[in-house]
Amino acid sequence: MNQKPLPLSQQKPVANGSSRWVYQHPDQPGFLIKVLKNRLPAQQVYGLKNRIKALKGRHKLTRHMREIEQYITVKSCRNDQFIEHLPMMTALQDTDMGFGVVVEAITDTQGRLAPTLTDLVHNKLMTIQRITLLEIFFERLLRSDVVAGDVHGRNIVLETKTDGTERFVLVDGLGDSTIIPTRALSWWINRYKKIEGIKKQRKRYTAQLTSKEIRKAADLQCVCSLFTPYDK
Numbered sequence: 001m002n003q004k005p006l007p008l009s010q011q012k013p014v015a016n017g018s019s020r021w022v023y024q025h026p027d028q029p030g031f032l033i034k035v036l037k038n039r040l041p042a043q044q045v046y047g048l049k050n051r052i053k054a055l056k057g058r059h060k061l062t063r064h065m066r067e068i069e070q071y072i073t074v075k076s077c078r079n080d081q082f083i084e085h086l087p088m089m090t091a092l093q094d095t096d097m098g099f100g101v102v103v104e105a106i107t108d109t110q111g112r113l114a115p116t117l118t119d120l121v122h123n124k125l126m127t128i129q130r131i132t133l134l135e136i137f138f139e140r141l142l143r144s145d146v147v148a149g150d151v152h153g154r155n156i157v158l159e160t161k162t163d164g165t166e167r168f169v170l171v172d173g174l175g176d177s178t179i180i181p182t183r184a185l186s187w188w189i190n191r192y193k194k195i196e197g198i199k200k201q202r203k204r205y206t207a208q209l210t211s212k213e214i215r216k217a218a219d220l221q222c223v224c225s226l227f228t229p230y231d232k
Contacts, residue, residue, distance in 0.1 A: 006095045008033065014113060017172060019063065025102060033093055035100040036064060066147075066175025066184075068092075068101060074146050082144035085137055085169050106169045108160045117168070117201065118153035126205045130158065130166065131217050134205070137168040138198045142191065147184050149177035151197025153204065 008023045014032065015022040025031040071089050074080050088104040106114045117134070120126050126134075137156070141148060150173035160166050176183050183190035206214055 003094070006033070006093055006100075008035065008095045008097050008100075021097070023100075024105075028102070030105050031090065032103050032105045033095065033100040034064075034103060035095055035097045062179075063149075063175060063177060064099070064101070066149075066181070070147055070174040074144060077145075080144050080146070082140045082146055085140060085167065086174075087169055087171055103171075106157050106159045106171055109162055109164075114157035114159045114169070116154050117156040117158070117205075120158060121153060121205050121208060124208050126208065128213060128216050131205065133158075133166055134168055134201075137170075138201075141170075141194055141198070145187070145190075147175055147181075147190055148194055148197070149173050149175050149183065151194055151201065153201055156201075 006026065008026070011023050011026070013021040013023050016037075020034045020036055023033045023035065025033050068089065071086060074083050074086060077083075087106050089101060090104070091102040093100040093102050108114055115125075120130070134156075141151070148170065151170075152173060155170055155173040157169050157171050158166055159169050175181075183193055206217060209217060
């Protein structure tokens with residue numbers, strides 16, 4: 001018996017990125033569904049513009065699949081602690097907007113979507129305690145072989161549980177974002193790009209700190225970093 005696609009088209013998305021809409025799962029509280037914004041054409045397309053549009057759509061689908069592949073890879077590594085910083089993926093879902101991925105919703109204590117690192121920095125909410133958690137996140141990211149195509153503040157959020165404990169989570173940006181998966185093909189390139197992303201985020205959160213806090217943050221960076229040259 002065939003199941004009907006899950007209806008999402010009448011819902012308002014709770015978030016959106018450059019290539020995907022994010023919806024609240026209608027049947028599973030605490031979970032979201034990520035779907036591609038532009039579905040692939042079912043038939044042969046003609047004309048240069050239409051072909052380019054179709055190729056872009058296929059690349060978005062490829063990135064969609066790379067994210068799933070990276071999650072499975074990290075999940076399969078017994079000693080990879082970075083799995084603690086990824087939202088749980090539970091299923092592939094057929095929807096009336098196309099193929100979707102069901103993921104854990106990362107929230108604050110009120111059940112709202114967790115604030116991004118960009119939001120925290122902008123609102124000057126990066127305390128030394130949170131910087132410590134962020135540096136642990138960065139350290140585990142570097143230890144892991146996971147391919148992180150976009151270590152951006154918009155893709156990193158701060159979850160706050162009901163008991164007050166917090167953790168930083170990478171909710172988007174897994175897998176290569178380029179047509180040729182250079183990061184997956186080269187361990188060195190992947191590591192270098194992650195280091196560059198970390199340097200940018202450090203520069204942003206350090207800009208809002210006092211001189212005393214900057215010294216504490218620098219100490220944390222040295223303690224947590226596996227690759228000391230990248231914080232210079």
